[in-house]
Structure formats: C-alpha cells, structure tokens
Amino acid sequence: MTIASPPSPSPQPLRLQPTGWLRYFSFSLDHKVIGLQYIVCGFLFYFVGGALAGVIRTELATPISDFVSRDTYNQVLTLHGTVMIFLWIVPVVNGGFGNYLIPFYVGARDMAFPRLNAVAFWMIPPSGLLLISSYFIGGAAQSGWTAYPPLSLTTPAMGQILWIVSVLLLGGSSIFGGINFIATILKFRQPGLKLMMLPMYCWAMLGTSILVVLATPVLAGTLILLSLDIVAHTGFFNPAAGGNAVVYQHLFWFYSHPAVYIMVLPAFGLVSEILPVHARKPLFGYVTMVYSIMAIVILGLVVWAHHMFTSGTPPWMRLFFTIATAFIAVPTGIKFFNWIATLWQGRLALNSAMLFSCAFILQFVFGGITGVALAQVPFDVHVHDTYFVVAHFHYIVYGGTVFVIFASIYHWFPKFSGRMLNEDLGRLHLALTFIGFNLCFAPQHWLGLNGMPRRVAEYDPQFSLINQISSVGALLMAISTLPFLINVVMSLLQGPAAGPNPWRALTPEWLTSSPPPVENWIGAAPLVEEPYGYGSSEGRIDVNQARGQDLWRQQP
Amino acid sequence: MTTTTPIDTDLQQQDDHESDGHGHGEHPDLRMFGLATFLVADGMTFAGFFAAYLTYRAVNPLPPGAIYELELVLPVINTAILIASSFTFHRASKELMRGAMGACRGWLLLTAVMGLSFLGGQMVEYFELPFGLTDNLYASTFYALTGFHGLHVTLGALMILIVWFQAREPGRFTPSDHFGLAAAELYWHFVDVIWVVLFGLLYLL
Numbered sequence: 101m102t103i104a105s106p107p108s109p110s111p112q113p114l115r116l117q118p119t120g121w122l123r124y125f126s127f128s129l130d131h132k133v134i135g136l137q138y139i140v141c142g143f144l145f146y147f148v149g150g151a152l153a154g155v156i157r158t159e160l161a162t163p164i165s166d167f168v169s170r171d172t173y174n175q176v177l178t179l180h181g182t183v184m185i186f187l188w189i190v191p192v193v194n195g196g197f198g199n200y201l202i203p204f205y206v207g208a209r210d211m212a213f214p215r216l217n218a219v220a221f222w223m224i225p226p227s228g229l230l231l232i233s234s235y236f237i238g239g240a241a242q243s244g245w246t247a248y249p250p251l252s253l254t255t256p257a258m259g260q261i262l263w264i265v266s267v268l269l270l271g272g273s274s275i276f277g278g279i280n281f282i283a284t285i286l287k288f289r290q291p292g293l294k295l296m297m298l299p300m301y302c303w304a305m306l307g308t309s310i311l312v313v314l315a316t317p318v319l320a321g322t323l324i325l326l327s328l329d330i331v332a333h334t335g336f337f338n339p340a341a342g343g344n345a346v347v348y349q350h351l352f353w354f355y356s357h358p359a360v361y362i363m364v365l366p367a368f369g370l371v372s373e374i375l376p377v378h379a380r381k382p383l384f385g386y387v388t389m390v391y392s393i394m395a396i397v398i399l400g401l402v403v404w405a406h407h408m409f410t411s412g413t414p415p416w417m418r419l420f421f422t423i424a425t426a427f428i429a430v431p432t433g434i435k436f437f438n439w440i441a442t443l444w445q446g447r448l449a450l451n452s453a454m455l456f457s458c459a460f461i462l463q464f465v466f467g468g469i470t471g472v473a474l475a476q477v478p479f480d481v482h483v484h485d486t487y488f489v490v491a492h493f494h495y496i497v498y499g500g501t502v503f504v505i506f507a508s509i510y511h512w513f514p515k516f517s518g519r520m521l522n523e524d525l526g527r528l529h530l531a532l533t534f535i536g537f538n539l540c541f542a543p544q545h546w547l548g549l550n551g552m553p554r555r556v557a558e559y560d561p562q563f564s565l566i567n568q569i570s571s572v573g574a575l576l577m578a579i580s581t582l583p584f585l586i587n588v589v590m591s592l593l594q595g596p597a598a599g600p601n602p603w604r605a606l607t608p609e610w611l612t613s614s615p616p617p618v619e620n621w622i623g624a625a626p627l628v629e630e631p632y633g634y635g636s637s638e639g640r641i642d643v644n645q646a647r648g649q650d651l652w653r654q655q656p
Numbered sequence: 657m658t659t660t661t662p663i664d665t666d667l668q669q670q671d672d673h674e675s676d677g678h679g680h681g682e683h684p685d686l687r688m689f690g691l692a693t694f695l696v697a698d699g700m701t702f703a704g705f706f707a708a709y710l711t712y713r714a715v716n717p718l719p720p721g722a723i724y725e726l727e728l729v730l731p732v733i734n735t736a737i738l739i740a741s742s743f744t745f746h747r748a749s750k751e752l753m754r755g756a757m758g759a760c761r762g763w764l765l766l767t768a769v770m771g772l773s774f775l776g777g778q779m780v781e782y783f784e785l786p787f788g789l790t791d792n793l794y795a796s797t798f799y800a801l802t803g804f805h806g807l808h809v810t811l812g813a814l815m816i817l818i819v820w821f822q823a824r825e826p827g828r829f830t831p832s833d834h835f836g837l838a839a840a841e842l843y844w845h846f847v848d849v850i851w852v853v854l855f856g857l858l859y860l861l
Contacts, residue, residue, distance in 0.1 A: 212686045279693045283686045317697045318704035325708070325800060332789060334796040336708070342793045344716050347708050354704070 127222065129214035130618060134221050135200030136516060139509075141221075142192035145183050145228055150578060152180035157540070157574035160567050165557040173557035174242035175235060175259070181245030182263065185359070186270045187228045189501050193366035194312075195221060195277050197508055198305050200516070201373075202281060204609035204616075205299045207290030207625040212283035220276035227269035234262035244555055246352060249326065249337035249345045257330050264323045264330075271316045271323075274362075278312030281305050290625055296390070299607050299631040300383060303390050304369025307397040311358040311365075314401065319355035322348060346411050353404035361400040363497055364464075365393060367504035368435055371457050374511045375439055377605040378454040379446030382632040385438040392431030399428045406475050410484045418477050425475035429468065436465055452526030456507030459534050463499025467492055470545070485555075488548025494541045506533070506584070513591070514598030518614040521595065525587040532580030540573025607631045691839050695846045698808075702850050705804065706857060709797050713861070719792040726798075726859050727784070734777040735855050738809075741770035742848045745816070745841050753831045757823060764820040764837075767844070771813035778806055798858060805854055808847045815840040 123133050124140070155176045159167040168176065199217065203210055211217045234240045241263035243252040252260050285298070285306045325336045326348065335341025337348040376383045383389065405413055405421040413421075439461055448454060470492040474480050483489065506529070513521050543566045548554075552563050559567070601610040609616070611626045718724070748763035787795040819840045822828050829837050 213690055216690070275694075275697050279690050279697070282693055283690050287684060287686050287689055313693060313697045314700055317699075317701040321701040321704040321804075322708075324804075325705075328796070328800060334790055334800070335793055336796060336800075341790075342716065342719055344712060344793075347711050347715075350711070351704055351708060 127218050129210065129218055131199045131203045131211045131214065131217065132616065132620075134217050135196050135198070137221050138191050138196035138199060138224075141225060141228075142188050142196055145187035146192075147581070148232065149180055149183035149188055150581070152176050152183065153574060154578055156180060157571040159557055160559070161571040163559050163561045163564055163567075168557070170557050171239070171242065174244075174255075174555075175240040177555055178241045178244050178263070179232065179235065182231060182241075182267065183228070184497070185245060185363070186267060187224065187231070189363045189497060189505075190270075190274060190359070191224055192505055193363060193370070193501060194274070194281075194305070194308060195224075197301075197370060197512070198277070198281055198366065200512070201299075201301060201609055202284055202305055203288075204612075204620060205302050205607065205631075206284060206288055207293050207608060207627065208284065208288050209619045209621075209625070211280050212288045213280050216276050217280055220273045220280070223269050223273035223276075227266040227273075230262055230269075231266040234259045234266075237262070246356070247323075247326065248352075249329065249343075249348050250339065252326065253329055253338055260330055261327060264327045268320055268323055271320050274312050275316050278309035278316070281309040282313065285309075290627060292627055293629075296387070297629050297631070300372035300386070300389055301366070301369035303393050304365045304372070307393045308362050308365045310397055311362050311400060315355040315358040315362075318351055322351040322355075346408070349408050349411055350405065353407045354401075357404040357407065358400045360493075360496065361396055363501050365396065367460070367501040368393070370504050370508045371439065371460055372435075372442075373607065374453050374457050374507055375442045376632045376634060377511070377603045377607075378449045378451060378457075379443050380449075380634045381442055381446040382630075382634055383438070384441035384444075385434070386632070388434050389438055392434040395431040396428060399424060399431070403428060403475075406480070409477050409480045422475050422477055426472060429472050432468055436461065436468070451510070451523055452521070452530055453507045453511035455527065455530045456503050456510060459530065460500060460503040460507065463495055463503065463537070467495030467499055470495065483548050485553055486548035487544040487552045487554055490554045491541045491544035491548060494544075499537060499541070503533070506530075509588075511603070512609075513588070514602050515609055515614050515616070517592055517595075518598050519591050519595030520598050520602060521591045522587050525583045529580055529583045529587065532576055532583065536573050536576030536578075536580050538573070540570050540577060543570050543573075606633055685835070687835055688838060688842065691842060695843065699846070699850070702804075702854070705801055706853065709801065709857060712793055712797060716793055718794070722787070722792050722794060724794065724861075727781075728859060730777055730781050730784075731855065731859050734774050734781075735851065737770050737777070738774050738848055738851050741767045741774070742845050744770065745844050749837065749841055752829055752834060752837060755831060757826070757829075760829075761820055761823050764816055764823065768813050768816040768820060771809055771816065771844075775806060775809055775813065778802065778809075801854055801858060805847070805850060808850070812840070812844050812847050815843060 123130070124137055126133075128134060128137075155168060156173070159165060159173055159176075161167075165173060199211065231240075238258040239256055241247065241252070241259040242255040243260065247260065247263065285302050289295075289298075325334075328334045329336050329338055329343070333341075335343035337343050337345050339345055372383055372389065403421055403425045405417055406425045409418055409421075443458075470488070474483070474489065474492055510521055510526055513519075547563055547566055547570075550563070552559050598614050600613050602614075603610065606628065608626055608628045608631075611628070612621045744763050744767045748760045748767060751757075751760040751763060782799075785798075787798075789796060789799045819829075819837050822836060
C-alpha cells in the first residue's frame, strides 16, 4: 500500500494560520496541530508531576519529615495528583491522540467544531500555570486531589480556591472536547462509513466522551458549592454549619470514578489499534469489544460509592456498590482476553510499541485484580487509605494508561514527524520503566496490607526498607525518561525517514503521507471498511498439534 | 481487505471530493447537535445540585426555627410567566418561518421582557425572604439553586435581546437559516424545564 503523491489537483484552501513550527504556538484550527499541542503540553506537565513524585519518594526514603516540611509535603502530593490526572493523562489520551486520530478514523478533514477544539486546548496551559503558581502564592492546596471537606475548608483558603478555579477550567476544557468528539464520531463520518466499521479507538472515545459530558458537570457544580463554602461561609459540606461532608464525597466520586474510565478507556482504544498492526492479525472480538466498552460506560456511572465504604455508608448501599463493581470486571475481562486472543498465533513484531502494550496488559490486569479485591467491603475496610490503594491505582493509571501513552508514541511518532524512533533506545526505555515501575509500586501493596497510611509525610520506622526499595524504583522511573527524551530529540533531527506507512497498517491515518497534509489526504478520503483486515491465514498452523517450538518459529 | 486507496486522482474522483460534504467549506451543520449535547452537560450540573438537595432533605435534620414552607404567590406568578415565555418564543419562531420578521421581533421582545420580569420577581422574592444565604443549610441550598438558575435566565434573556437586535437586519435570519434564533430558543426551553423541576423540588416538596 503505497501512496502516490500527485500534485494537488485543487488549490489548497487559504488558511490564515501560521506555518512551520510557529503554528504549534498559535490558535491553530488544524486537529493535527491541536493534537500535538495537547501531547507536548501534557508531557511538560508530566515532567512537573514526575518531579513532584520525586519529592514525595525522596521524603519517604526516611521515616521522618526531613526533606520537606509536613505542610509542603501535603502541597506536593496534592499538586502531584492534580497535575498527573488533569494535566497529563486526561488531556493526552483524550485531547491529544483523540484530536489527532479521530478525524482520520471518521474520514473527515477536521473535527466537527475546530474553533471549540482550539478553545478547549488553550484553556489548559493557563489553568495548569494557575495551579502550579498557587504554590508560590501563599502555598498550594493541601487536601489532596480529592479536596474532601472539612479538610479542604480548614486548610489555607487561597491555595484551595486557586485549585478549584484551575480544575473548573480543566473540566470545562474536557467537556468542550467531549462534545466535539461525540459530534465528530456520530455525525461527521464520511458517507458509507458505518459505526461498526470504525476503528476501536473511536468507540473508546465515544464512550469516554459520554462519560465526560454526563459526569464532569457534576464535579463542576460540586466545586462551585465547595468554593461557596470557602468564600461565602455557607455550610453545604461543613458539618459544623449543619452541612454534610458525605454529600461532597458522593458528588465528587460520581465524577471521579468515571474519571478512571475517562483515563483508561481511551488507553484501551489505543492499545486495540496497536496490537493488531504489530501482531498482523485482526482485532479479536470486535463486536464484544464495542459492547464491553458501552457496558463499562453504563456500569462506570453506578459504582462510585465503592470509594466510600468507610464513610458511614449504610450496608444496603455497600452491597449494591460491591456487586456493581464486581460486574465491571466482566466487560474489562472480555477486553483483556480479546487482546490476548489478538496476540495469539500472530506474527508478533517485538518492537517498542508492542512491548509497551504487552507491559500494559500485564500490569493493567494486576491493577484490575487488586481493584476487584478493593471492591469487597471486608478487605476494603482493612486497607482503606493505605498504600495498598496507592499501589492499586498506580497500576491502573501508570501501569495501564501511561504505558499505553508510551506505546502510542512509539507507534504514531513516525506519522507525527515522518521519522522513525530508535528501537534500541525504545527497548531500553521499556526495560527501565518496567523494572522501575514494578519496583516502585509492587512493594507498596505490602506496605498497605501492613497498615502504612497514605498521604502522610512520616511513617513507622519498620517500613523504612520497603519504602527505600520503592524510592529506588521511582529513581529508576525518573532515569527511564532520559533514553525516551534522547530518542525523541535525536529522531526528530536525524531519524530515518518513515515513509507513509512504516507498519503496513490499514487504518486511515496511515493511508497518507507522514506527516499528513493540512487536509489529511490529497484527494478523496479513503473509505476503510475493514480497519483490521490483516491476513490471518498466511502460515497458519494447528495449535493443538504444534509444540511450543513451532509457535515460536512463527515470528518473522 | 476492502480498502479504497486515494491513489486515483482522475477528474471523476475530484468531482466526488467536491461534493462529498467534507470538502472545502461544505460541512453538515452540527451546531444545534453540539448545543444539545452541551445542554445535557448543563442539565447534569443541575442534576447534581438536585441530588445534593434531596439528600440533605432526607438525611440532614431541619435546624430549629427553620421551615421548609415558602411563600407561594409570587413564585407561582413567576413560574407562569416563565412557562408562558417559552410559548411566546415558539410563536416568534413560527412567525419567522412564515417570513413575518416584524411579528417575530415583537414576540422576541415580549419573551425577553417576560424573562427580565421573572428576574425582577426573583429579586423581589430575595429581598422579602426571612432568611439569608448563610442562615442554614436550606437557606444556602435555596439561594444556590435559584441563583444558579437565575444566572441561566440572565444569560438567556441577553441572548434573546441579542437575537432581537440582530433580527433587525433583513436577511440575518431566514426560514432556512436561523441558527442564532434556534439556539436561543432551545436554550430558553431548557432553562424553563429546569425551573419547573426546581420549583417542584424547592417550593412544593
């Protein structure tokens, strides 16, 4: 599949937009520029959040608070959580890859609302700077990314208010993005392209955007009430003023549990794009994959109180939310087995994109298992607010989503830049990240089971050794970004040319030049009816007859 | 594999491209769809507030000396005005579809005046109420909910006045192309429906 690049038969439309590198700093309406703006901006905040994590792990290398003061530690952990969730993962897996890929996948030349798209992106840098600057203006918020009252009402008000304003802006940006994705996927498809022909990432983004539109406004309303409590001294969430702090928790988790799916569903979609290409096989179980995404969307809206089993939640409610949460394991398990089945008997190319995806599958299923464990009330009551929870959600959001972000960079970098990344540096990056991540977070399960509480700068000296091991893992994770950065910079400057389709992939973004022209394709958009139509019959052998050795030889 | 490639560049292909609806300039108009999706999101903000209010009613005891009952005469009149204003706006759209721009602008102005008188009534009620914002949980909830809705009414009334002003220009809104007016109308009906729910919860429950 090679693409001839004939002279453009029609003059390119006049766009009053800067060209060259300047366009990445402009109010560009091009979905590809906006997508890369999201990704690069997200990476900058990732390094900020990573530095904050470094402060946390350095502090926790010793049982006493010696590296930073207790107040500073609280600010650092609040900023770390908020930056990583709202400025790194959500914008990159939704806004970044979504904006870059979705218009290609629906056969369009841009998103449905290009201006709204640019507005949504440009809300992010100011709110991120506002959030970080709050540290220098009288101290950042100290109540964690959850901002539970009464804690958020008693810690210094200035930092908390700036935190609220910043999160409200980011929530608004997210809602605008969600509206855009829903309109683009449902209404902007090229004629003849049916919903069930779409690449899986479209379904993941449709499900995610439905969650964004339904759940994010509830958080916005809640934060408005919280700011009234802080500024106007109302008593919505303040028990001292006759209010109810648990109502805040319900409203907060009504958004923030779906937020887990807002972070991880797009990652599911991205990995479903990467695996078939590098395994040279169709995505296994397309239809079940679609239905399981939608099942996760529906169930994801009715499981929030499993974060609140120790908040005086009545037994009937605990029972309902335990059962509902256990049900989520079913569609998630379907997706897991579909990925395994996609890999099965494939002609695997063990490149960085594939290896990061496999690491994702491994770590995500581990985080999923601890998630099912946490949904059981007796277990949850034991480990609630301990390092077991910290380990669990880092296996989901880092071991899950961040590994997929890296896999996606290795997969789509040739399309973004027209140049290949270095595979050796990529594998080194994978090895360091994989070892560092597991060294950092696996021991924290043990810490939690043995009762080390989270979000506290000091701990019982008996936990010293395990904490030091965890901190070494964090150091390794920090080092692991170096080969990645070197790889990206060197490849941008002098990487080998990628050509239009280095992976011989079938999805529409590869059926054009790299990087693609402003209008995505010269001439008509290709109508891709089978995005995963990789030949599965070539060199097929009987699994029941073959020995392991034969299966191994299948690789190219 | 049934993938059509964009290699062909003959004239036929080019013509298809120009007429496929995704070429230069020609897009399906999705603005109303986008607005409707936004209103779903906005409605979820209110749903969150309503859920919080109902939980408070169920769980938090009424502080001593406080009452749930509110004076109903003015709010009922206000409700009637707001519901009627949805019909006057609908009438304005009808006139537009008939091409009667003068009548359309008249009904638009009437709708805006009704919206503003709702806000005036709300103001009068605020000044007459025996409790303030921070007196107790129910006072706070009452002001937060009606205030947030009042903000929506204010925006809606402004939108109607803008549309009324724009409609002065001949050809600005035509029976086939009148996004601004249609958007203001959808938004106004939304604000109206929210009020009916809010009225039921705050005043009648």
